[in-house]
Amino acid sequence: MKRWTRRPEGSTWGDWGEDDQLGRANLLTREAVLRGVAEVREGRTFCLSLPLDYPGGSLLNPRRTPPELRPTQRNGRPNMNYPLRCDDPTALDIVCDDQVLLTLQYSTQWDSLAHVGQMFDVDGDGRPEDVYYNGFRANSDIVGPVAYRDDGFMTPLGAHKGAQRLGVENMAAACMQGRGVMIDLLAHYGRSGKLIDYDDIRRVIDADGIVIEPGDFVLFRTGFAQALLEMNREPDVKTLFATTCALDGRDVRLHQWVTDCGAVALIADNYGVESVPPRPCMDDFCAMLPLHAHCLFRLGCYLGELWYLTDLADWLRANNRTRFMLTAPPLRLPGAVGSPATPVATV
Known part of the structure; x- marks a missing residue:
């Protein structure tokens, strides 16, 4: 079944194929x-x-926060300037390894x-739907943990899939x-x-x-x-x-x-x-x-x-x-x- 039969005026939907994502x-x-x-x-x-x-x-965007950089853990200890001699007395090395919580x-x-995306009537049935480029759909192609309804309520969808x-x-x-x-x-x-x-x-x-x-x-x-x-x-x-x-x-x-x-x-x-x-x-x-x-x-x-x-x-x-x-x-x-x-x- 095609995702859409109508495309927005002036759009490039379908120009590179029905399933194009580029x-x-x-x-x-x-x-x-x-x-x-x-x-x-x-x-x-x-x-x-x-x-x-x-x-x-x-301040520019309250939903976006600065990166939080921290070391990974090795044997329950911060893995930053970690002396490998703690694990092996013959080792000469020290190592660093880190991770980040990053707002993309x-x-x-x-x-x-x-x-x-936008609300757009992709089927010509008079009912706008939440869609993205080339007719990909909210809640099936782009999937968060909840689906939002017109009345503002949310329907849980499970794990965030992105x-x-x-x-x-x-x-x-x-x-x-x-x-x-x-x-x-x-x-x-x-x-x-x-x-x-x-x-x-x-x-x-x-x-x-x-x-x-x-x-x-x-x-x-x-x-x-x-x-x-x-x-x-x-x-x-x-x-x-x-x-x-x-x-x-x-x-x-x-x-x-x-x-x-x-x-x-x-x-x-x-x-x-x-x-x-x-x-x-x-x-x-x-x-x-x-x-x-x-x-x-x-x-x-x-x-x-x-x-x-x-x-x-x-x-x-x-x-x-x-x-x-x-x-x-x-x-x-x-x-x-x-x-x-x-x-x-x-x-």
């Missing part, structure tokens, strides 16, 4: 990867991840296609490597807190001679991550959001640009790529994360958030370049809906 990662062809390789001229690399204990605390989307991160479809392991297997293209909003709009619409992006593209092709990764430097670093794990949330740019998620022309440009992913150094919260919606029913819905739910276009872009963007601008090779796989963690990343740019 979305626009399908555009990472050999040719797309080679376009990235061709941008490597200096052999210089840039780490695009914040330290994973940033932003610090839970606390710091520099990828959003998988299982991160945001994303049985669309999880980050699909992104990891696709490697997420290709050509990155930098759109430097900070250079053009400063720390203005400007809400960026299609016209604003178009002006930067034209001014900097930027060319984007299907299969590219598109990155936006706003200065948000740099401001976080300057706050040293004590984020001033009001200042962060008031002084750094974000995309206008309700701009339908911007949506069309994302559709037309064929980007595999939109990536930013800010909290959500789009403005969070978005501009007020005048319709009866609205997406609370409209650009997330357009990208993750309709297009299969991934989102990267809280990346560190300062050093790379400064180097690109100083060298009159906008493109580079990007290598950015997530953790190959089956069932996860998001993942930390340590992306690398090579120029």
